[in-house]
Amino acid sequence: MTRGTRQGEGRARDGFARAVVSGGAGFLGTRLCERLVALGTEVVCLDNFVTARPDSLVELGKDPLFRAVDRDVTTAWEVSGEVDLVVHLASAASPxxxxxxxxxxxxxxxxxxxxGLELATERGARFLLASTSEVYGDPLQHPQGEDYRGNVSPTGPRSVYDEAKRYAEALATAYRKQRGTDAVIARIFNTYGPGMRADDGRLVPTLVDQALGGRPLTVTGTGTQTRSLCYVDDTVRGLLTLAASDCSEPVNIGNPWECSVDWVARLVRELCGSSSPIEYVPAFADDPRRRCPDISRAVENIGWNPEISLREGMSRTVAWFAGFHRADAHGE
Structure with missing residues (x-):
């Protein structure tokens, strides 16, 4: 593939001709596929739709560059023809x-x-693994840099997600070392934005749906636990910038602006114009007490950092969810 110049790594792919995206019907996957298609990339989306919104691909499906395949990627990928990018996003992401x-x-x-690694290896494609900040567990180091090994329970209630991602990282690294696979790992921190399912149980859609519905906003524990929320467009831009780079090390993709869960609830209530009370409920087991990425590697190696403020991103998210609430109120 033709290579150009980019800040940090010095070399980068100018673009991708054909990409395979697992989990492409999900919240993050849909936005990633939209961006790839907008850049002129032919996209094959593999998804079994068990956690995706039913209408997530309606608009994308009208574009001749996009094709969705109902596929369980734990059994087969089976994509014919040339491929120069494989993105593995498929996974349940909410607790x-x-x-x-x-x-x-x-x-x-x-x-x-x-x-996914076999497909990328066979076709000589770039492989991007969507990992997670959950590989750091309930961190004892703050902020979390990529060299931190984490504090994860292998048998706790979050272990199936945390350890699946940690294993996936080890597997991608082994393929790169032994098979020469062009693999890179993105550790994604909490991403939010339009397109999330209101009922998926994650922080932002839960609070927004409650505020717009006039219900109490539920905050777990004391609300002093922190999160670092990254707007979906920034995350997608980070993933594609990383994919286009020659970087081979794991890279944190997230917003280093840290805030408490209680503060997020109050911001949501303000933006929704809601008078709902905040209700404190028991904390989840193994819920991280602090979460904030060190993005020095992303800034220095691929020239990426988030651009959309939390207030701006949350305003867009609230407006999107409000549209659904208005439609429901009118029976549409």
Whole structure:
């Protein structure tokens, strides 16, 4: 593939002709596929739609560059023709989803990753693994840099997701070292934005849905635990910048601006114009007390950092969810 020049790594792919994206019907996957198609990349989306919104691919499906295939990526990928980018996003991502699908979550991290790596190796494609900040567990180091090895329980309630991603990282690294696979790992921190399922159990959609519905905003524990929220467009831009680079080390993709969960709840209530009370409920087991990425490697190696403020991104997210609430109120 033709290479050009980019800040940091010095060499970069100018673009991708054909990409395979597992989990491309999910919240993050849909936005990634949209961006690839907008850049002129032909995209094959593999998804079994168990956690995706039913209408997530309606608009994308009208574009001749996009094709969706109903596929369980733990059993087969089976994509013919040339491929120069493979992105493995498939996985239940919310605690609510992976709690009801623990084995499937482990399998997509293990067998799904292996099959994606096999495809990338066979076609000489770049392989991008969507890993997670959860590989750091409830961190004892703050902020979390890529060299931190984490504090993860292998048997706790979050273990199926955490350990599936940690295994997937080890597998991608082994393929790169032994098979020469052009693999790179993105450790994604909490991403939010339009397109999330209101019922997926994650922080932002839960609070926004509650505020717009006039219900109490539920905050776990004391609300002093922190998160670093990255708007979806920034995350997608980070993933594609990393994919286009020659970087081979794991890279944190997230917003280094840290805030408490209680602060997020109050911001959501303000933006929704809601008077709902904040209700404190028992904390989840193994819930990280602090979460904040060190993005020095992303800034220095691929020239990426987030650009959209939390207030701006949350305003866009609230507006999107408000549209659904208005439609429901009118029976549309």
């Amino acid at each position: 609510q989803d992976y709690a009801r699908m623990p084995l499937e979550t482990m399998w997509v991290g293990a067998q799904g990753t292996r099959l």
